[in-house]
Amino acid sequence: MVSSISKPVLERLWTYSCPLTVDKTVCSMAWNKANNDLLAVGYGQLEYTKQKPGLVCCWSLKNPEYPERIFHTETGITSLDFSHLNPNLLAVGMYDGTIALYNVRNAGSSSVLDSSKVEGKHSSPIWQLKWVDKERVAGEEKGEVLVSIATDGRVVQWTFRKGCEFSELMHLKRTSKKSRKGAEAGRTAKQSEVLISRHASGQTFDFLPSDTNIYLAGTEEGHIHKCSCSYNEQYLESYFGHTGPVYKISWSPFLPVCFISCSADWSVRLWHEDQTKPVCTFQSSNKAIYDVVWSPTSPGVFACVSDGRVEVWNLAENALDPVIVYEPATPCVQSCLLFAINSNAVLVGDSQGQVTVFELRNMSSLSTEEQVESLKKLLNPIPAVDNSY
Numbered sequence: 350m351v352s353s354i355s356k357p358v359l360e361r362l363w364t365y366s367c368p369l370t371v372d373k374t375v376c377s378m379a380w381n382k383a384n385n386d387l388l389a390v391g392y393g394q395l396e397y398t399k400q401k402p403g404l405v406c407c408w409s410l411k412n413p414e415y416p417e418r419i420f421h422t423e424t425g426i427t428s429l430d431f432s433h434l435n436p437n438l439l440a441v442g443m444y445d446g447t448i449a450l451y452n453v454r455n456a457g458s459s460s461v462l463d464s465s466k467v468e469g470k471h472s473s474p475i476w477q478l479k480w481v482d483k484e485r486v487a488g489e490e491k492g493e494v495l496v497s498i499a500t501d502g503r504v505v506q507w508t509f510r511k512g513c514e515f516s517e518l519m520h521l522k523r524t525s526k527k528s529r530k531g532a533e534a535g536r537t538a539k540q541s542e543v544l545i546s547r548h549a550s551g552q553t554f555d556f557l558p559s560d561t562n563i564y565l566a567g568t569e570e571g572h573i574h575k576c577s578c579s580y581n582e583q584y585l586e587s588y589f590g591h592t593g594p595v596y597k598i599s600w601s602p603f604l605p606v607c608f609i610s611c612s613a614d615w616s617v618r619l620w621h622e623d624q625t626k627p628v629c630t631f632q633s634s635n636k637a638i639y640d641v642v643w644s645p646t647s648p649g650v651f652a653c654v655s656d657g658r659v660e661v662w663n664l665a666e667n668a669l670d671p672v673i674v675y676e677p678a679t680p681c682v683q684s685c686l687l688f689a690i691n692s693n694a695v696l697v698g699d700s701q702g703q704v705t706v707f708e709l710r711n712m713s714s715l716s717t718e719e720q721v722e723s724l725k726k727l728l729n730p731i732p733a734v735d736n737s738y
Contacts, residue, residue, distance in 0.1 A: 380689075445474075517678075
């Protein structure tokens, strides 16, 4: 009997590309917070020794063949994000450590503000930046700040009321576990402390959705640290498991006690915030994983990209293997990805300057509640019953 259930599949729809983007690497993508049809894409160079001028393109669904806005930069783009409070403002992080703000309503290519002449700015590539809503900023009831992380090991908070002003949230340090006897039997607060020494390169961060005073930071040494904006002397917790640089961290949008990470060590790992070791490790190839993103609509689904490979996982149905593996016919590095906000689509950027839009088909038939329950079971497995006498 032939099964009528179709397998999950990625179906290619179209590609955003033009002559300006050829042979540039797509390093970052972000949706506009007010107009979900407007996509900002930052282009740079994958190889550090071959840095060239950068490019930012704002694409519209109406025209995938040429961007609505084009901004040229002196160095490669490494990260970008649209503001929530001012959706026309696009923040851009660059390879030389500069942050620039662009008004996408303006047709000109000049930035509104930049940090190039700010004393104490980042001195190395800004691997991620993000606008964060804060409950209290500078004595006001509500506000929005820009947070950035860079190779110089600093997590920095920026405000732009009077030019470019910043404060340092954390200067990341290398960590080593204290020797702990009986740690497996029961870990105490003192046993979970870490020794802090020397500088660590920052790679990625993500703020806890329910508390924007708490965030996770991933480092080049493979460690993840939970930090507080109000306490920059030491980490609240450190998570150990990756053996290579952590390229991306993301809290689950449906289950705030868990987060996911990807690394150069070929793996994606699932974590519970109360456990310092990963709950699950997902690995299906021997290639570095450059980006991982949770689905905004399906609690058990995430996608990740590597060199010549796109994977979609559905933890509610299979925690051992990806449900979709897509390998483009043309060899290139899949450098980053982004789920669509209002459709069942995923966008994949590559090292040839293309952003390809795929439709996700035949995914989970489970309800949102059922998928959340499956994720909870992964995080809190039922202990085996000992029937020995």
